Amino acid sequence: xxxxxxxxxxxxxxxxxxxxxxxxxxxxxxxxxxxxxxxxxxxxxxxxxxxxxxxxxxxxxxxxxxxxxxxxxxxxxxxxxxxxxxxxxxxxxxxxxxxxxxxxxxxxxxxxxxxxxxxxxxxxxxxxxxxxxxxxxxxxxxxxxxxxxxxxxxxxxxxxxxxxxxxxxxxxxxxxxxxxxxxxxxxxxxxxxxxxxxxxxxxxxxxxxxxxxxxxxxxxxxxxxxxxxxxxxxxxxxxxxxxxxx
Amino acid sequence: xxxxxxxxxxxxxxxxxxxxxxxxxxxxxxxxxxxxxxxxxxxxxxxxxxxxxxxxxxxxxxxxxxxxxxxxxxxxxxxxxxxxxxxxxxxxxxxxxxxxxxxxxxxxxxxxxxxxxxxxxxxxxxxxxxxxxxxxxxxxxxxxxxxxxxxxxxxxxxxxxxxxxxxxxxxxxxxxxxxxxxxxxxxxxxxxxxxxxxxxxxxxxxxxxxxxxxxxxxxxxxxxxxxxxxxxxxxxxxxxxxxxxxxxxxxxxxxxxxxxxxxxxxxxxxxxxxxxxxxxxxxxxxxxxxxxxxx
Ligand SMILES: Nc1ncnc2c1ncn2[C@@H]1O[C@H](COP(=O)(O)OP(=O)(O)O)[C@@H](O)[C@H]1O
Ligand SMILES: [Mg+2]
Numbered sequence: 001x002x003x004x005x006x007x008x009x010x011x012x013x014x015x016x017x018x019x020x021x022x023x024x025x026x027x028x029x030x031x032x033x034x035x036x037x038x039x040x041x042x043x044x045x046x047x048x049x050x051x052x053x054x055x056x057x058x059x060x061x062x063x064x065x066x067x068x069x070x071x072x073x074x075x076x077x078x079x080x081x082x083x084x085x086x087x088x089x090x091x092x093x094x095x096x097x098x099x100x101x102x103x104x105x106x107x108x109x110x111x112x113x114x115x116x117x118x119x120x121x122x123x124x125x126x127x128x129x130x131x132x133x134x135x136x137x138x139x140x141x142x143x144x145x146x147x148x149x150x151x152x153x154x155x156x157x158x159x160x161x162x163x164x165x166x167x168x169x170x171x172x173x174x175x176x177x178x179x180x181x182x183x184x185x186x187x188x189x190x191x192x193x194x195x196x197x198x199x200x201x202x203x204x205x206x207x208x209x210x211x212x213x214x215x216x217x218x219x220x221x222x223x224x225x226x227x228x229x230x231x232x233x234x235x236x237x238x239x240x241x242x243x244x245x246x
Numbered sequence: 247x248x249x250x251x252x253x254x255x256x257x258x259x260x261x262x263x264x265x266x267x268x269x270x271x272x273x274x275x276x277x278x279x280x281x282x283x284x285x286x287x288x289x290x291x292x293x294x295x296x297x298x299x300x301x302x303x304x305x306x307x308x309x310x311x312x313x314x315x316x317x318x319x320x321x322x323x324x325x326x327x328x329x330x331x332x333x334x335x336x337x338x339x340x341x342x343x344x345x346x347x348x349x350x351x352x353x354x355x356x357x358x359x360x361x362x363x364x365x366x367x368x369x370x371x372x373x374x375x376x377x378x379x380x381x382x383x384x385x386x387x388x389x390x391x392x393x394x395x396x397x398x399x400x401x402x403x404x405x406x407x408x409x410x411x412x413x414x415x416x417x418x419x420x421x422x423x424x425x426x427x428x429x430x431x432x433x434x435x436x437x438x439x440x441x442x443x444x445x446x447x448x449x450x451x452x453x454x455x456x457x458x459x460x461x462x463x464x465x466x467x468x469x470x471x472x473x474x475x476x477x478x479x480x481x482x483x484x485x486x487x488x489x490x491x492x493x494x495x496x497x498x499x500x501x502x503x504x505x506x507x508x509x510x511x512x513x514x515x516x517x518x519x520x521x522x523x524x525x526x527x528x529x530x531x532x533x534x535x536x537x538x539x540x541x
Binding site for chain 1: 410413414416417421423424425426427428429430431446
């Protein structure tokens, strides 16, 4: 569904993504793990068309999307839940969701937007109860739900999630990941998930990639990555060599 | 008491125009963080073009009104496409603000070329006896100015809260990245903000000209007053500019009436200095919002 080949991104002269290649198949959840500054957000922004890569290719359903505007990429069915959620804090929950449907909204399709919103309210009842409330008054977890709901309002086929667990308490993180799986099944989504919280992310994923300073250094099935020693040491907070066997 | 009321009404009249200019500042500021110092010129364009269509070409009132707004909107559109759009990618706010000054000088020059230096006016919208309210004499045009301003504010309120385009404009002012991820074409929104602010400035100009006459060079002072109204309410806050505009109008009129008419124009400058030194978030603004802004 999504095939990225040899993607190069520069910020001015700073070589940030170096020949990144990865793919996501229909119906998969794929996780990209990497520490701070590795280039995860940059990759998602390149897919969404927010930044212009210097080279490479990004195919979405066999169509080249590199060089397209963010508007047309959203219309094609790629929605991003950005890092830090970036909900519109001084707008109401409902207005946030409506804006999610901006890409296809018209007077004629008002009904469709309404139906989509009801669908999301049904799955995320917290949002329904607070629809008239300003989005900034929601808790961190609720704001993340809203950000995901807003992205789903665009009726995406591929959902890009940038560190959805950032700044949330462990119990809330657990819940968010549970919702991601649920939503993925209900909306028949394909998901590219970016995380530093590697363990929780890999647990719900089919496959994963590891990115370090702009380069993909490892890839494999989620199980393999979870068991990989280097990855455990670097990203799962576990150092097997120093653990004493009993 | 009667005199006070008289001053207040005259203050509300000029205050209406300040409020409209102030709202224009806010709309452009919200979508771009630019202070458009050509904002006052649109009021002048409104007054003079209305004269041109209505008196000069003797077109019917509503046709002239519509054409005037169209001209103002077109100028706003051209200004954005020709000067702001090529620069906005660089993100140099100071440069863009200076460019708006250049545009204002250009507009003033063109207006002088076409209209000369004489003041222009045309008859009030409706003829008839002024209304006497608690002893104060209020001309019908005064009511038109205040009424039209209120209608503008109501329309803008509905636009920003009930239409998708209005919401998209708010979204752009809150978070550009998120707005783009929603599929909002930010460049179009910026263009729209220039058009809308030009049109509402022109509405103010059309309404006020029968009362206070219009000359080619009034724009600079109107920009200052409108900017003052906008920062009184906290830059970027729509309702703030309305309150700020009316307050400034009334303060000016009281100063002119009770102290000295020569001090009238100094009021705005005093208020601005006061705000800049003591309360950069505006008199009616909240300071947290200011801290979130880029400058
Ligand atoms: N807008 C930008 N301009 C310049 N450098 C940037 C910009 N955004 C990110 N970077 C740099 O690019 C690298 C990758 O950043 P990012 O993609 O945000 O990493 P991650 O999301 O993995 O934490 C970092 O070194 C960061 O400093
Ligand atoms: Mg990041």
